[in-house]
Amino acid sequence: MDLKIVLDFDGVLFNSAFEAYSVCNHTVEGDGDFREQVDFQEFLEFRAYVTDAWQYRRLYDKSVFNRHFDQLPQIAPDEHDWLFAKRFFEARKRMMENPDWPKVMSPYDFFFLLKPLMSQHPDRFHVLSTRDTKSISRTMSFYGAGEIPICGQEDIRREGSKIDVARAHGWLDDGKHLTVYVDDMNHHLEPFEGKVHLPLHADWGYDSNGDRSLSQHQVLAIIQSMLKLQANGSAKVQ
Numbered sequence: 468m469d470l471k472i473v474l475d476f477d478g479v480l481f482n483s484a485f486e487a488y489s490v491c492n493h494t495v496e497g498d499g500d501f502r503e504q505v506d507f508q509e510f511l512e513f514r515a516y517v518t519d520a521w522q523y524r525r526l527y528d529k530s531v532f533n534r535h536f537d538q539l540p541q542i543a544p545d546e547h548d549w550l551f552a553k554r555f556f557e558a559r560k561r562m563m564e565n566p567d568w569p570k571v572m573s574p575y576d577f578f579f580l581l582k583p584l585m586s587q588h589p590d591r592f593h594v595l596s597t598r599d600t601k602s603i604s605r606t607m608s609f610y611g612a613g614e615i616p617i618c619g620q621e622d623i624r625r626e627g628s629k630i631d632v633a634r635a636h637g638w639l640d641d642g643k644h645l646t647v648y649v650d651d652m653n654h655h656l657e658p659f660e661g662k663v664h665l666p667l668h669a670d671w672g673y674d675s676n677g678d679r680s681l682s683q684h685q686v687l688a689i690i691q692s693m694l695k696l697q698a699n700g701s702a703k704v705q
């Protein structure tokens with residue numbers, strides 16, 4: 468079986484909360500319909516429930532702001548949310564024109580520890596994220612991991628969800644792939660339970676932690692072992 472290590476981006480490889488906060492502030496700048504007093508602490512509390520950029524409108528737009536952030540996952544997007552998402556990505560695009568833009572993305576230690584393994588085995592790794600592919604690829608290249616293939620927001624919109632993208636790539640095919648999937652959002656991880664060999668919850672990201680959450684060093688140790696097993700051929704034994 469072929470080992471595939473599928474990694475979420477935000478909250479696993481990079482702490483991008485400050486970047487998203489900066490983009491939101493640029494998006495709503497000078498528009499009286501939006502709350503101006505959102506500080507970074509409140510943003511981080513809200514961020515724990517965010518899986519797509521349109522949801523930030525629910526924090527900033529005065530007409531729909533709801534301080535019960537835990538209700539966010541139950542909200543279905545409307546046309547105003549999609550319009551906000553469009554403005555968000557336009558603002559990010561303007562900010563990305565600055566060559567220094569990737570500097571606002573902060574790599575976790577996990578990224579630096581994993582980087583030599585990714586360089587040695589680029590074909591074993593794949594990024595799977597709800598973020599737009601361009602900003603992922605720009606960041607990965609800036610930090611020296613530009614060779615890792617990426618499935619981003621465009622792929623997820625086309626296929627339906629993260630697990631649908633994984634299915635389309637054959638990563639769920641038993642007997643073909645031995646898949647490790649690392650995500651910090653429980654909501655994204657749950658559909659993978661029982662579908663991939665190792666769905667791992669990253670305890671260093673944005674979501675709340677449970678008994679099965681793993682630290683950066685624990686996940687790294689698992690990935691190292693799996694790569695070693697694959698190299699020894701043991702992973703082929705079913």
Ligand SMILES: [Mg+2]
Pocket residue numbers: 475476477478479650651652672
């Ligand atoms: Mg994440």
